[in-house]
Amino acid sequence: MSKYGDLIKKARETEPENQKAINTSDQTSGLPSQEPELEQMVNLCVKVPISQRRYWMSKAKEQGITVTSVIVEALTQKFGEPESQKARKP
Numbered sequence: 001m002s003k004y005g006d007l008i009k010k011a012r013e014t015e016p017e018n019q020k021a022i023n024t025s026d027q028t029s030g031l032p033s034q035e036p037e038l039e040q041m042v043n044l045c046v047k048v049p050i051s052q053r054r055y056w057m058s059k060a061k062e063q064g065i066t067v068t069s070v071i072v073e074a075l076t077q078k079f080g081e082p083e084s085q086k087a088r089k090p
Helices: 005-013 050-063 067-079
Strands: none
Touching: 050 067
């Protein structure tokens, strides 16, 4: 038999002694969630000079925010959100 064959066979034969029973009360039901579905997120590519990118990334890190959140906030402030959709906040 293989190197671990005996060990595997022995493990399959014995009953698990220390396993806990499954508690089904904390599992989610098959019902759909009440939260609205979020839209698929996509990339938005913007070419900027590397010196500005480094500066902006360092400032965002100092303030504990992401550049993505700043860009989304600026675009929302400038153009607003579509009336038929609610944008997901990052």
